[in-house]
Amino acid sequence: MNDKLKFPKFYLYHMAKVQQFYLDVLNIPEKLFRFRELGPEERAFYNKIHFDIELDLETLGSFKEVGGVHYRTDHDLGGHQLGSGEKLEVTIDEEGKVKKFIPHVLELSFGIDRNLWALLDIFYKEEKERxxxxxxxxxxxxxxxxxxxxxxxxxxxxxxxxxxxxxxxxxxxxxxxxxxxxxxxxxxxxxxxxxxxxxxxxxxxxxxxxxxxxxxxxxxxxxxxxxxxxxxxxxxxxxxxxxxxxxx
CATH class of the missing domain: 3.40.50.800 (Anticodon-binding domain)
Structure with missing residues (x-):
């Protein structure tokens, strides 16, 4: 991770939940799982933070992307607001202080076929007798x-x-x-x-x-x-x- 960048708590929370899903629900061995951060030249222009979820798959020879955690900021609603001319802000009251802002988007993306392939790669074995x-x-x-x-x-x-x-x-x-x-x-x-x-x-x-x-x-x-x-x-x-x- 880039230590100079302050990751929002909500982003870290979802990264932790994604890791928990792969390690504790799918039972993927920890050594086969990792997050890889994409730099500005790799990630989509609207993503402020982008981590790919990667699994080390023997059949494909290395770590391969099976999903991603993307912080899209207010790009989506900001674009709609600009195009439609309608205000898409929300208003909240925090301890007497009223704030207006455009909601931000956190996108969790998973490829179904890639993850099914990963399960086959990791858990399917052809042994001598079975x-x-x-x-x-x-x-x-x-x-x-x-x-x-x-x-x-x-x-x-x-x-x-x-x-x-x-x-x-x-x-x-x-x-x-x-x-x-x-x-x-x-x-x-x-x-x-x-x-x-x-x-x-x-x-x-x-x-x-x-x-x-x-x-x-x-x-x-x-x-x-x-x-x-x-x-x-x-x-x-x-x-x-x-x-x-x-x-x-």
Whole structure:
């Protein structure tokens, strides 16, 4: 940053919120994120301050712009006022002092395609045994997938009941009973589903099931009565699976 320039508090506030969004919501690693200030020769003539948001993307070879924070001053309304001949000032009273001014504009600009590409670049991996899309659970198209281990001995009925209960609670869930359990896990890993729920023979006896984490591929046994609360916590707080039971 240019230390000689005094950045307005509202501008710094929005820069902080943008950074919080990328690091805490999108889970972008801090080392891959930066702001880059554009000088007078680079920025648009109407921008007094202009910082680009850049991410270091392996597929594109370097840091690339995915958005920007632009302080446009009163250029927009000032131009409209000049062209229309109508006053576009606002009046405020601060402790008995009346002030008139033309409102200034802070513009936040983000490219949807660029940011989607960034998520693919950072979180999509082709490993030896599987393809993994490990983006944040808050962004996954599916909250969970439900599998019957086999299609016999009341396990499908039990599994469908679990699926139905989750759906009624507002979860976006997918039911898959085709192919081996390993193939079903791989299909969900590829599209980014964070949690897979498997119903097996022990589920019928013990009213529990297996919960599998996408990234680590580790599993725990969990009582069915605790499933909804556990899924909510895993999705919203992104906690490790072993907070809810021992790995098996």
């Amino acid at each position: 393809t993994l899309f490990s983006f944040p659970s808050k962004l996954t198209p599916l909250d969970a997938a439900v599998f019957p281990l086999v299609n016999k001995d009341k396990i499908p009925d039990f599994s469908e009941k679990i699926f139905s209960d989750l759906f009624k609670e507002g979860f976006t869930v997918f039911y898959d009973d085709s192919g081996s359990i390993g193939r079903r896990y791989r299909r969900q890993d590829e599209i980014g589903t964070k949690i897979c729920v498997t119903v097996d023979f022990d589920s019928l006896k013990n009213n529990d099931l297996t919960i599998r984490d996408r990234d680590s591929m580790k599993q725990i046994r969990l009582k069915i009565k605790d499933l909804i609360q556990t899924l909510n916590t895993l999705i919203k707080e992104e906690k490790e699976l072993n907070n809810f039971g021992k790995y098996i």
